[in-house]
Amino acid sequence: MPGLLEIHNLSKSFDATKVINDFSMEVTEGTLCCLVGPNGAGKTTTMDLITGRIKPTSGKIVFANEDITAKHEHIIARAGIGRKFQVPAVLRDMTVRQNLEVAYSRQTNPFWNLFKFRVTGLKQKLDEIATLAGLTDRLNDRAGILSHGETQWLEIGMVLMQEPRLLLMDEPIAGMTEGEIEKTARIFKDLRKTATLVVVEHDMGFVREIADEVVVMHMGSLLAQGTIQQIEANPRVRDVYLGEQEAA
Numbered sequence: 655m656p657g658l659l660e661i662h663n664l665s666k667s668f669d670a671t672k673v674i675n676d677f678s679m680e681v682t683e684g685t686l687c688c689l690v691g692p693n694g695a696g697k698t699t700t701m702d703l704i705t706g707r708i709k710p711t712s713g714k715i716v717f718a719n720e721d722i723t724a725k726h727e728h729i730i731a732r733a734g735i736g737r738k739f740q741v742p743a744v745l746r747d748m749t750v751r752q753n754l755e756v757a758y759s760r761q762t763n764p765f766w767n768l769f770k771f772r773v774t775g776l777k778q779k780l781d782e783i784a785t786l787a788g789l790t791d792r793l794n795d796r797a798g799i800l801s802h803g804e805t806q807w808l809e810i811g812m813v814l815m816q817e818p819r820l821l822l823m824d825e826p827i828a829g830m831t832e833g834e835i836e837k838t839a840r841i842f843k844d845l846r847k848t849a850t851l852v853v854v855e856h857d858m859g860f861v862r863e864i865a866d867e868v869v870v871m872h873m874g875s876l877l878a879q880g881t882i883q884q885i886e887a888n889p890r891v892r893d894v895y896l897g898e899q900e901a902a
């Protein structure tokens with residue numbers, strides 16, 4: 655079975671510097687894949703390439719059996735790839751509910767929204783996503799008073815309102831408390847039932863907790879792909895990444 659996302663021999667150069675070098679990986683539908691690797695390995699650049707923010711020098715990206723390599727960023731988003739950035743962009747003066755509604759209204763075109771509103775019901779969808787993101791008790795609170803963790807969950811909820819089939823996340827637990835990290839792990843496990851996830855993450859404890867599959871990048875190339883047990887037992891990964899993590 656082909657992966658929901660397939661990256662084939664991707665390369666990207668900035669001026670004369672090759673930062674992604676013949677990189678390939680595959681993500682199976684309904685799984686959570688963690689993308690790890692040392693600083694500067696090319697993880698964020700890979701996310702930028704998947705979402706069409708930047709274009710590769712060579713190689714191919716296939717999503718749901720469709721070649722999206724040359725497509726515009728908004729077409730890729732509409733095809734079902736959502737992204738949550740590290741820095742939240744919630745509207746602080748609006749309530750949690752209003753933020754979710756705004757995110758919903760940003761998707762596709764207004765006529766489609768109207769149609770979907772009638773068919774599925776915005777309220778029902780909003781309640782489902784608030785439950786998934788653990789924000790049911792916060793719907794009527796102003797986003798500006800949320801904790802750091804709650805703000806991150808709201809952002810996840812906002813991306814989910816656009817119904818992505820694949821959700822990309824950059825270091826989602828940065829700055830969170832232990833309790834918030836545990837709750838985020840639970841949210842991710844639930845999310846996997848409805849979406850496929852690719853998470854860039856440095857915290858190997860969290861990766862161990864959430865990942866079905868781990869992809870290790872090093873100097874723009876694939877170093878290893880496998881289960882967390884396979885990755886942690888891989889001597890090359892230990893040399894270039896995990897050893898460095900343990901020493902930190």
Ligand SMILES: Nc1ncnc2c1ncn2[C@@H]1O[C@H](COP(=O)(O)OP(=O)(O)OP(=O)(O)O)[C@@H](O)[C@H]1O
Nearest residue numbers: 668669671673691692693694695696697698699700
């Ligand atoms: N627009 C750009 N112009 C030039 N070089 C860039 C550009 N964007 C990224 N790079 C370089 O590409 C390399 C990979 O960067 P990238 O941010 O993808 O790494 P990363 O694995 O996400 O690192 P980190 O874990 O530190 O976030 C780095 O050496 C970076 O300096």
